Amino acid sequence: MTGFGDATAVERVEDGRYKADLGGGFAIGEALNGGYLMAVLARAAMDASPHAHPVSTAANFHRVAKAGPAQVVVEPRKEGRTAASALVTLVQDDRPTVDALIVTGTLDAAAEPGYAGDRPTGLPPLDDCTEYLPPNGSRGFADQVDMRFDRTTMGWLDGRPSGRPEVRAWFRLRGGHEPDACSLALAVDALPPVALNLGAQGWAPTVELTWHMRAVPAPGWLALHGTGRLLADGWFDEEVEVWDSAGRLVAQSRQLARVPRA
Amino acid sequence: MTGFGDATAVERVEDGRYKADLGGGFAIGEALNGGYLMAVLARAAMDASPHAHPVSTAANFHRVAKAGPAQVVVEPRKEGRTAASALVTLVQDDRPTVDALIVTGTLDAAAEPGYAGDRPTGLPPLDDCTEYLPPNGSRGFADQVDMRFDRTTMGWLDGRPSGRPEVRAWFRLRGGHEPDACSLALAVDALPPVALNLGAQGWAPTVELTWHMRAVPAPGWLALHGTGRLLADGWFDEEVEVWDSAGRLVAQSRQLARVPRA
Known part of the structure; x- marks a missing residue:
C-alpha cells in the first residue's frame, strides 16, 4: 500500500x-x-x-x-x-x-478505440516543464504529487496571467503509485484553476465536477490539459483531459466553479 | 402556456x-x-x-x-x-x-462575459440547412421541435457516415415557445448521437449527461454544435454547445453513452 x-x-x-x-x-x-x-x-x-x-x-x-x-x-x-x-x-x-x-x-484494458480524437497540443516535453513549490517550505499537496508545468500557462503566479484559460502539466504521484482509477480522480482536479489566467484571484470553489474514466491508464506520467470556454456572472467552466504514457485519453472532466465577482 | x-x-x-x-x-x-x-x-x-x-x-x-x-x-x-x-x-x-x-x-441576463471562447465553426446558415422528417408520417419529436441540420453531418442516414463524431443543427421549439432554461435542457440532448457518424447503428442509450446553463438565452433560433472525443469499449462521449441568436454560449453538455459492441 x-x-x-x-x-x-x-x-x-x-x-x-x-x-x-x-x-x-x-x-x-x-x-x-x-x-x-x-x-x-x-x-x-x-x-x-x-x-x-x-x-x-x-x-x-x-x-x-x-x-x-x-x-x-x-x-x-x-x-x-x-x-x-x-x-x-x-x-x-x-x-x-x-x-x-x-x-x-x-473497462477492458486491451480495448482498441473505434475512434480517438487528437491529443491536445501545447504541453512541452517533461524536461522543458517546471516544478513550482510553495516558497514557505510547507509543500502539502506537492509532497504527494509531482507536477511539472508548462510555464507559459503559469504567468498568473507573477501577476502576468496569459489571458487564455489554459493550464497544462505533467502529473504523477510520488511514492511509486502508478496511475489507476483513483489517481485519475485526483488528476482531473489537480491543476490550478484556469480562471487564474483570466485575472481571477483567490480561491475558486468547485460547485460541480463530472469526470469519466475512459481507459485503464498505463504506468508513467500523465499529461493534463486544462481549458475553459466561458467566464461570466461569477461562474466559469474548466475542462481537463488526461492522457497516459501510451498516448491514450484515459479521463475527461468538466467542472463549474465560482470566482469572486468583479 | x-x-x-x-x-x-x-x-x-x-x-x-x-x-x-x-x-x-x-x-x-x-x-x-x-x-x-x-x-x-x-x-x-x-x-x-x-x-x-x-x-x-x-x-x-x-x-x-x-x-x-x-x-x-x-x-x-x-x-x-x-x-x-x-x-x-x-x-x-x-x-x-x-x-x-x-x-x-x-443568472443575470445583463451580465457581460469576462472571457468567452470562440463559437465553433461548421454550422451553415439556416437557409443552407435541411429538415429531415421521418418517412412514415409519424413525426413525434419533429412535431414539437423544428431542427435544420448541417447535411454534411447527416450522411449516416444514407449509409455514408462521415467518420467524424460531429452533428450540427439549428433548433427551435414549434408553437412559439422561445428559449428558456427548460428548452435548453431539451436542446443539449436533441441531436442524433454523434456515434452514428462513426458507423454505430441503432439506439445509443445515454448513461450520464451533465449540462450547465451559462446564460439566459435570447429569443430566436439556437445553434447546436455536437462533437465527441473517444469511442472505445462500447462507450462514447458527446459534447454539445448551445449558442443563442445573440451569439452567446448559453448551455454546454457532455454525455457518456453506450453503443453496441462490434
Missing part, C-alpha cells in the same frame, strides 16, 4: 456504509482537494459494486472537507449487466459534504 | 413531491427523450428553490421513461446564498428512472 492508497482507504462498517480517515497531505490550505475526495468516493463505490471501474462520476461539492474522520454512504440506484449506478455521499460532522452520482462499469 | 410548457408542467403535491404527466409528443420511438425528462426535473428543481435557473444538472439515466404519469421527488442537499443543490429523481412505476444532482442559481 502506498501513501495515496492509504490516504484514500475506506473501511466497510456495514452494507453501504464506510468510514474513512481523510488527510494524508491532500489539503490545499485547510481544504482537502476535491479530486482527493472523489478518489475516496470512488474507492467506496468500487467496493460496493460488482464492476471494477468508476466510469462516470458527477459530484456536487457542498462544503469544505477537512482532515479527520468521515463517513461514506453508498446508496445503490440501479444495477445492470454493463453498469451500476449509486448515490455516494461523503459525510463529515453529520452533514453531506460531497454528493456524487457514480456509474461503475468494467 | 405553450405545448412545451404544458408537457413539462409539474404539480406540487407536498414539499419536495410533484406529479407530472409525461408525454406531449417528446418520444423517440417508445422512449421519452432524455432532454425532455431533464426539462421536467428542472421545472421541479426551480419550483423548490429560491433561485431562478438550473445552472448545473448531472443526470444518471437508469431506465426508459414512457408517456404517462410520473412523480418527481426533490431532496434538498445544500442551500447557499448564490446556489442551492438538490437530488431530483423522476419516479415511474415506483422505480427511480432518472436521478439528477441539480444546482440552482440566478
Whole structure:
C-alpha cells in the first residue's frame, strides 16, 4: 500500500456504509482537494459494486472537507449487466459534504478505440516543464504529487496571467503509485484553476465536477490539459483531459466553479 | 402556456413531491427523450428553490421513461446564498428512472462575459440547412421541435457516415415557445448521437449527461454544435454547445453513452 492508497482507504462498517480517515497531505490550505475526495468516493463505490471501474462520476461539492474522520454512504440506484449506478455521499460532522452520482462499469484494458480524437497540443516535453513549490517550505499537496508545468500557462503566479484559460502539466504521484482509477480522480482536479489566467484571484470553489474514466491508464506520467470556454456572472467552466504514457485519453472532466465577482 | 410548457408542467403535491404527466409528443420511438425528462426535473428543481435557473444538472439515466404519469421527488442537499443543490429523481412505476444532482442559481441576463471562447465553426446558415422528417408520417419529436441540420453531418442516414463524431443543427421549439432554461435542457440532448457518424447503428442509450446553463438565452433560433472525443469499449462521449441568436454560449453538455459492441 502506498501513501495515496492509504490516504484514500475506506473501511466497510456495514452494507453501504464506510468510514474513512481523510488527510494524508491532500489539503490545499485547510481544504482537502476535491479530486482527493472523489478518489475516496470512488474507492467506496468500487467496493460496493460488482464492476471494477468508476466510469462516470458527477459530484456536487457542498462544503469544505477537512482532515479527520468521515463517513461514506453508498446508496445503490440501479444495477445492470454493463453498469451500476449509486448515490455516494461523503459525510463529515453529520452533514453531506460531497454528493456524487457514480456509474461503475468494467473497462477492458486491451480495448482498441473505434475512434480517438487528437491529443491536445501545447504541453512541452517533461524536461522543458517546471516544478513550482510553495516558497514557505510547507509543500502539502506537492509532497504527494509531482507536477511539472508548462510555464507559459503559469504567468498568473507573477501577476502576468496569459489571458487564455489554459493550464497544462505533467502529473504523477510520488511514492511509486502508478496511475489507476483513483489517481485519475485526483488528476482531473489537480491543476490550478484556469480562471487564474483570466485575472481571477483567490480561491475558486468547485460547485460541480463530472469526470469519466475512459481507459485503464498505463504506468508513467500523465499529461493534463486544462481549458475553459466561458467566464461570466461569477461562474466559469474548466475542462481537463488526461492522457497516459501510451498516448491514450484515459479521463475527461468538466467542472463549474465560482470566482469572486468583479 | 405553450405545448412545451404544458408537457413539462409539474404539480406540487407536498414539499419536495410533484406529479407530472409525461408525454406531449417528446418520444423517440417508445422512449421519452432524455432532454425532455431533464426539462421536467428542472421545472421541479426551480419550483423548490429560491433561485431562478438550473445552472448545473448531472443526470444518471437508469431506465426508459414512457408517456404517462410520473412523480418527481426533490431532496434538498445544500442551500447557499448564490446556489442551492438538490437530488431530483423522476419516479415511474415506483422505480427511480432518472436521478439528477441539480444546482440552482440566478443568472443575470445583463451580465457581460469576462472571457468567452470562440463559437465553433461548421454550422451553415439556416437557409443552407435541411429538415429531415421521418418517412412514415409519424413525426413525434419533429412535431414539437423544428431542427435544420448541417447535411454534411447527416450522411449516416444514407449509409455514408462521415467518420467524424460531429452533428450540427439549428433548433427551435414549434408553437412559439422561445428559449428558456427548460428548452435548453431539451436542446443539449436533441441531436442524433454523434456515434452514428462513426458507423454505430441503432439506439445509443445515454448513461450520464451533465449540462450547465451559462446564460439566459435570447429569443430566436439556437445553434447546436455536437462533437465527441473517444469511442472505445462500447462507450462514447458527446459534447454539445448551445449558442443563442445573440451569439452567446448559453448551455454546454457532455454525455457518456453506450453503443453496441462490434
